[in-house]
Amino acid sequence: MATTEKILDFNSVWEYSPAPESTDHIKLDDKYDLFINGEFVAPKNGKYFRTENPATGKKIAKVAEASKADVDNAVRAARTAYNKYWSKMPAKERSKYIFRIARIMQERSRELSVIESLDGGKPIRESRDIDIPLSAAHFFYYAGWADKLEYAFPGRKTKPLGVAGQIIPWNFPLLMAAWKIAPALATGNTVVLKPAETTPLTAMKLAEIIQEADLPPGVVNIITGAGETGRAIVNHPGLDKIAFTGSTVVGKYIQKTLAGTGKKYSLELGGKAANIIFEEADIDQAVEGIINAIFFNQGHVCCAGSRLLIQEGIADEVVHKLKNRMETLIIGDPLDKNTDIGAINSKAQLKRINELVSAGIDEGGTVYQPNCTLPNSGYWFKPTLFTEVSQSHRIVQEEIFGPVLAIQTFRTVDEAIEKANNTPYGLSGGVWTDKGSKIFKVTKQINAGIIWANTFNKFDPTSPFGGYKESGMGREGGLHGLLPYVELI
Ligand code: NAD
Numbered sequence: 001m002a003t004t005e006k007i008l009d010f011n012s013v014w015e016y017s018p019a020p021e022s023t024d025h026i027k028l029d030d031k032y033d034l035f036i037n038g039e040f041v042a043p044k045n046g047k048y049f050r051t052e053n054p055a056t057g058k059k060i061a062k063v064a065e066a067s068k069a070d071v072d073n074a075v076r077a078a079r080t081a082y083n084k085y086w087s088k089m090p091a092k093e094r095s096k097y098i099f100r101i102a103r104i105m106q107e108r109s110r111e112l113s114v115i116e117s118l119d120g121g122k123p124i125r126e127s128r129d130i131d132i133p134l135s136a137a138h139f140f141y142y143a144g145w146a147d148k149l150e151y152a153f154p155g156r157k158t159k160p161l162g163v164a165g166q167i168i169p170w171n172f173p174l175l176m177a178a179w180k181i182a183p184a185l186a187t188g189n190t191v192v193l194k195p196a197e198t199t200p201l202t203a204m205k206l207a208e209i210i211q212e213a214d215l216p217p218g219v220v221n222i223i224t225g226a227g228e229t230g231r232a233i234v235n236h237p238g239l240d241k242i243a244f245t246g247s248t249v250v251g252k253y254i255q256k257t258l259a260g261t262g263k264k265y266s267l268e269l270g271g272k273a274a275n276i277i278f279e280e281a282d283i284d285q286a287v288e289g290i291i292n293a294i295f296f297n298q299g300h301v302c303c304a305g306s307r308l309l310i311q312e313g314i315a316d317e318v319v320h321k322l323k324n325r326m327e328t329l330i331i332g333d334p335l336d337k338n339t340d341i342g343a344i345n346s347k348a349q350l351k352r353i354n355e356l357v358s359a360g361i362d363e364g365g366t367v368y369q370p371n372c373t374l375p376n377s378g379y380w381f382k383p384t385l386f387t388e389v390s391q392s393h394r395i396v397q398e399e400i401f402g403p404v405l406a407i408q409t410f411r412t413v414d415e416a417i418e419k420a421n422n423t424p425y426g427l428s429g430g431v432w433t434d435k436g437s438k439i440f441k442v443t444k445q446i447n448a449g450i451i452w453a454n455t456f457n458k459f460d461p462t463s464p465f466g467g468y469k470e471s472g473m474g475r476e477g478g479l480h481g482l483l484p485y486v487e488l489i
Helices: 068-086 091-107 109-120 124-145 173-186 201-212 227-234 248-258 283-294 312-327 347-362 413-421 436-445 479-485
Strands: 034-036 039-041 048-053 058-064 158-160 163-167 190-194 220-222 241-245 264-268 274-277 307-311 366-368 384-387 404-410 428-432 450-453 486-488
Touching: 034 068, 034 201, 048 109, 058 201, 068 163, 068 190, 068 220, 068 227, 091 109, 091 124, 091 173, 091 201, 109 124, 109 173, 109 201, 124 173, 124 479, 163 173, 163 227, 173 190, 173 201, 173 220, 173 241, 173 479, 190 227, 201 220, 227 241, 227 248, 241 248, 241 479, 248 264, 274 283, 274 413, 283 312, 283 404, 283 428, 307 312, 307 413, 312 384, 312 404, 347 366, 347 404, 404 413, 413 436, 428 436, 436 450, 479 486
Parallel strands: 163 190, 163 241, 190 220, 241 264, 274 307, 274 428, 307 404, 384 404, 428 450
Antiparallel strands: 034 039, 034 220, 048 058, 158 486, 366 384
């Protein structure tokens, strides 16, 4: 796959002026407490941890670290709210509260977008155009279901499970909170939610929104902390369900812990998606889609297209075009509206990316990175592609969760399908071809929960999302997303 043509130096052709989003309109406190029973309360042990801006490495605020005692209080508040208010309230009244959350979220969308980018490192374009509008859309969508559950499951009645413990990751902080809270409330459950320790701030803003929406106290409790707090939630005997999104390692721990307890659980875990480009595909469209699939949002997407399978005859052309496009990507200030690639979410995540990229080089892969400079402070990684890699290489098998693409070639449709399926994961995939019949053949045979054709990373609240194999169990989104929160009677 040697490329003979020269890669263009786009940086010398044009430069964009800075276009930073204003931060004047946001209000952040120095310290955030736990949101339990409708109030912000200090953690019992008085411990706080810092959340920082990964683009600078500077502290933004102190955030409470919930201990077992705080988890206990939150679960108790959620149980009381379930018995006293939420399970007794007519469904159409419940839906009014959920609609209210959605509307306030829309009203505060500029503020939420900026905070999401500050705390998580993702480009403002992503938080402004994807994360926040989609979060509000999920609340709108599930608010609509609250009083129509009998149509979701015709001939069956639904019964809420009770109190759900919900644990989410750092890559789509507010969106993951919306995916979890909206269907749980719509089906009549109350919740205790824990955001990731590196991105707690939009969840605390959501707590403010829930207060503003005047939900009965204890219906939604939001507590912060790291793995220990998560463990205390998983092990709490007063919960009826655990909903988890995060790594496969922690997902397996949760599955083992909950075995035999009678608690229900749903798991949304890691991925190692393959994009497959066939030779008849529109190559320019595919290249743009692949860039979007792995480099935008720093590859911090569980369903990111981190593998690329190219049909042999077009491999040189595709790789060449990819390299050219990589030269034009703008890396830097997440708050700049022109930025394509923001900061890596944390020092720990940067270490993991570096480790896996070194392993790829040691195993004989050929690396390409564009000619760009990275900011001096904070956590950054250049968009990277690997060629000359094979199925057994770690970078082909393991989730990197960074802007790193592993490229392989194939000759036949069957070889592409076999390679696409040959990882422990089964979350997503992509097919690029102008032949409709091939789309049907290939998508049917790829073991993944979500497969896009001639596009990638498109989300909608009406559409279910979830994985096969080590990518998890259960579905979120759409009508399917109601099921993990009800018993059918
Ligand atoms: P992680 O598993 O390290 O952490 C996820 C959450 O679990 C965090 O809130 C963390 O504090 C908590 N946690 C950590 N240890 C725990 C324990 N022992 N018990 C209970 N909770 C614990 O994952 P991460 O690094 O935050 O997120 C990245 C991972 O999330 C990737 O693997 C990605 O693919 C996955 N993800 C999956 C989806 C999906 O829908 N399938 C969506 C987003 C992210």
